[in-house]
Amino acid sequence: MILPFFIIIPLLAAFLIALISGERDNWAIAVAVIAMLALLCLALFGFVTIGAQTQVYQMGAWKIPYTICLVLDALSAFMLVIISGIGLTALMFSVFYIRHLSTSWKYYALFMLLITGMNGVVATGDLFNLFVFMEIALFAAYALVSYGSRAEEFEASFKYAIMGSISSTLVLVGIAIVYSATSNLTMATIAQLLPQNPTVMYFAGGIFLAAFGLKSAMMPFHAWLPDAHSSAPAPISSMLSGVLIKTLGVYVLVRLFYNVLGAPPLFLKMFMIFGSISILVASFLAMGQWDFKRLLAYSSISQIGFILLGLGIGTRWAILGAIFHILNHAIFKALLFYNAGTVEMVLGTRDLRQMGNLTKILPYTTATSMCGTLAVAGMPPFNGFFSKLIIIIAAVHAGHPIYASIAVAGSFLTLVYFMKVQRYGFHGKKVIEREGVKIGWGMRTAMIILAVLTLATSLLILPGIRTAVLDPVVAVIMNKTGYITQVLGGNL
């Protein structure tokens, strides 16, 4: 059974880093890279072998209503692959990027705790355990956002901590309500018992929607995101924007509302409304930004809107588009944050108006940023085009032409504000002499890997590959009662 090792490996790595590192960060880097490589191999192995099955791991050799269970199915394996993949590139980028802030081992210990929390949220099948791992990930994230120790970073981190605590409190209230109604914390058992009591289901569902909506930064709950994601060090921004809001927000929303609550139409409608508000308003807000990373942060809210819209439509194709967009957004948003981090490191500014002739100074960064831009704006043949296209076609097909046109408009607005990034930022008129800061090969490699992936993941849409990779994930989400029977199995 590989399941507990998704949590044991990063947690042990975090403790080992704290234990064996001296003043320098060499050992910390070695341990972190080995742990991340091991996690990526495990996650890929898990995803390849799991197929349409479900693995259940019962902690402490207890049986299901009394134990904390871990569940691995196609959806969680898919998320685990994204976490470890983006995590590994973030680590490669960090090795060179973080040394210009400090050479302390603490960054790597916190990074491994962040991975622990996210892996735990994805792997667990127990509602309260999910809350605990969510808090581990969030506390690591608060500390990492303020890692640069400047006043604005502390402010952003504090704001994030307050908003995060509010949403965690809501989660706890929701769990308490569910527990008082069902006397159970295992999600599969709750899924079995809760629909018998629709009042509690809608009440708890509303609270969970607000709580995890805040985590996934959908539009009325988004206020913390632009500060936190733009102030953090670049690799952490990419982890937060690319992975954290998806595991703590979107993944949990999918798991709870589709597999546990059985996708009630009221909540799906709300997903669509909040999703389309996020797409439109965040795009307009992004257009007004001159701070590169802040623009990217607003763009993340808008792209999360596409994912929520797909989930809200709820047909097979829409969910396929949403799942595909989760993967694609993780890749190109991480890439764009690396680009922003590199530019900030070399020029010392995030203001687009202060940039210029980067094609000469940073050729790799400019080239990869073009891949990221085209992917996020939805230009063929990059991956963003296909996922957005699927969501839009699914919306039309399901009889929601207005939502489809909102998605088209959002996609167009994305192109507009990213053209601003290219026009003023990377291809600006301002002439800047090359400064002394050198970017390391790890940063360059991380950007190139992700730029290649923006093209390579387009192949997932080919029918043969799609049935092997994306369709099992969609099947887990669509098969609402399947989760109960698969997890409880012989314990029914």
Added chain:
Amino acid sequence: MKQQPGLTLIAKTVTRISVWLIVLYGFYIIFHGHLTPGGGFAGGVVIALAFLNVMLAYGHETVTRWLNISFMHDLEPSAGALFLTMGILGIALGGGFLANVVHRGTLFNVFSSGNILVLNIIIGVKVAMGLFVVVWSLAIFRFFEGGDK
């Protein structure tokens, strides 16, 4: 009389006597976690408070001189790693993460709960060291003049 760091002689004398009772109470809570209310976390907090009591009475400079802070700092992640080791031992010997591997003992005795007592002690060490080191670092933290670092 020369002004010493920390509180008055009375406070120091009372602390010198009471701190051992507080530590003893912390150990009691940790070792009876499976029989009475309490456990590793609560007992660990009580032990950390004993150290903090000394720090309040004698001042943080004295405590820094007396105690081996870097050893306490290392003890904290070691306790975490030990906890995980117990969990992995459970996988190896007991059939699941954190499965029981220690003899269960007799009911209502101190040794009556298998793994739980060992894990409580580990958690106690982790919480005591973690909490003490956090407050100690807050005590020695100083802002540099004029900088924002």
